[in-house]
Amino acid sequence: MTIIESIPNVSEGRRRDVIGKLVSAIEQTPGVRLLDHSSDASHNRSVFTLVGDAPSLKAATLALFDVAIAEIDLRTHRGEHPRMGAVDVVPFVPIEGATMDDCIGLAQDVAATVAERFALPVFLYEEASKNPARKNLEDIRRGEFEGLGAKMVSAGWAPDYGPATPHESAGATVIGARMPLIAYNINLNSDRLDVARRIAAAIRHSSGGLRFVKAMGVMLEDRRIAQVSMNLTNYQKTPIFRVFEMVKREAERYGISILESEVVGLVPSAALMSAAEYYLQIEGFSADQVLESKLRADGQA
C-alpha cells in the first residue's frame, strides 16, 4: 500500500465558512483521509494533514485550489504568518510504500497542472527543487505576497511553472517534497534564555550545527523554563537521539541539565525506534521484527 502525506497550508484562518469549504474539498475526494486540520486566527492560516496515494492526493490538492482561489484574496489578507499565496505551500512526504522520488514526481505533476489550470506561478522547493538557491521555503517566500511582483522580475526568480507575474489575488504557490518533519523541543532545567539561545545556535544547520536541524531558544513564561525549540527536517540523516545528546552536552557546558523533551504532533515510528536501538546498543535489528509492522506487512485478512 502506498501512503504519501500532504500538509497544505492555506491563507485563511478566520472565516468559518471558507474553512468548512476547504475541509469538504479534501474530505469529498475519494481515497484521501484528512488526519488533522487546525486554523489559527492570528496567523490567519489553516494547516491540513491528509494521506493517500499519488492520484488521490493530486485530486484533493486541485479541489483545495478550486476553493482557495475562489474565496481568498491576498490583497486584503492580513495575518502574522508570512505567506505569498492563497494556497501558500504544499509539501508531499513519503510515509509507506513510496519513495522520495515518487513524491518529487507527484510535486512536479501537481505543480504543472495547478500552473496551467489556474494561471498561477508555482515554485518547487526542498527535494523537488531544481535550483540550490530555491530549496529553502523561507528564501522563496521572503518578501511575501506584497513583494512578489518585484521579486519575480529579479534575476533567478522566474517560477518553475506558470506565468512570469503573480496571480492577481492568489499570488504564487510553493510545492515540493520533503521528509517528515518532527517538531521536537528540549526543556532545560533552568530559566536561562541566553543558554537556550546559545545551544540553539550551536546545534542548528544555519549557524554551523547539524545538517537537518532548525532551532531557536524560547522562554516558557508560565513555567519559567528555557526551551530549545526545534524542527528536525530529516530524521534519518540527523536522528533525534544525536540531537538530544548534543543539546545535553552543550547544556553541561553551562552546568545545566535537561528537564524533559517533547515531541509535538505526529512522529514516524522509525524515528523513535532508532533512538531505542541507539541507547540499547541493539545490533542487527530489522523493522520487520516489530510485531505490528509484521502484522501489517503480511496483509490484513
Place this chain on the structure above:
Amino acid sequence: MTIIESIPNVSEGRRRDVIGKLVSAIEQTPGVRLLDHSSDASHNRSVFTLVGDAPSLKAATLALFDVAIAEIDLRTHRGEHPRMGAVDVVPFVPIEGATMDDCIGLAQDVAATVAERFALPVFLYEEASKNPARKNLEDIRRGEFEGLGAKMVSAGWAPDYGPATPHESAGATVIGARMPLIAYNINLNSDRLDVARRIAAAIRHSSGGLRFVKAMGVMLEDRRIAQVSMNLTNYQKTPIFRVFEMVKREAERYGISILESEVVGLVPSAALMSAAEYYLQIEGFSADQVLESKLRADGQA
C-alpha cells in the same frame, strides 16, 4: 480490530509430513494468519506463531489438536526439550484491541473444550492460573510425560479440566494467557562467562532480581563473547531499558562494558517506544502521536 497471538508448542520436530499437516490445520482455519513456524529436530518440537480473534484462534487450536493427537505418541517421543503433551503448551497473548482478561477467558474456553473433546487433562498457567503454585510452566511440566501419571495423583496436581489421569499417548496440555515475551540478549565486551552468570543471577527474578526477567549466562563460543541471555516476560512492568541499565551497571562492577544487545524475533512496538521515551526524557507522549498508529486507528479505506 481484535488481535490475539497464540504460540502453540507441539512435540514433533522431525517428521516433515506431520509438520505439514499441523501447518495446514492452522492455515486452513478462516480468520487466522500463521506468522511464523519453526521446527527443531534435536528438540523434536515445533513452535507456531498465529494471530486472529478469539473464535478463530479457538478453531485453529482445536484443528491443531486433531492432528497432534492422531499423529504423536509421547510413549515413543524423544527430544532434548522438556515436554509433557503432544500439544505441549498453548499461550494466548493480547496484542491489539484485546485485554489480558479476554485472553484468560479464551484460555479457559479452549481448555474446557479440548479436555472434553479429546479426554485430555489440561492445566492452566501464567495469568490464567487459578493456583499460585501452578503459574509457572516449568513447575507444571517438571517430571515431563514420563512422570506425569505419578505427579497427577500427588497432592495439588489434579488438572484444571479433563480426566484425572494422563492421556495414554498425548499426555496433558498446559494452556494459559501471558504478556508478549521478548527474547533479549546482551553481549559483554568480554569472554568472562563467570561475569555473565553473575550478572544473570543479579537481575533475574528467581534469585532476587527484577520481577519479569528470566536470565542465564552463556558463552558465544565462535566469537569468544560472554552473553547475558534473557526472556522478558512483561515488558510493561519490567521495561527493556531498565534491564539494559541494570546489566550495564552490574558489568561496570567488573570493569566490563556492553558490546551490544540483541532482540531475537518479534517485539511489540511499545517495548521499544518506551525506551526512546526514557532515554530522550520525553514527557506527555501518547501512542497516537506515532504516525503509523494514527493511520491505523483512523481505519483503512
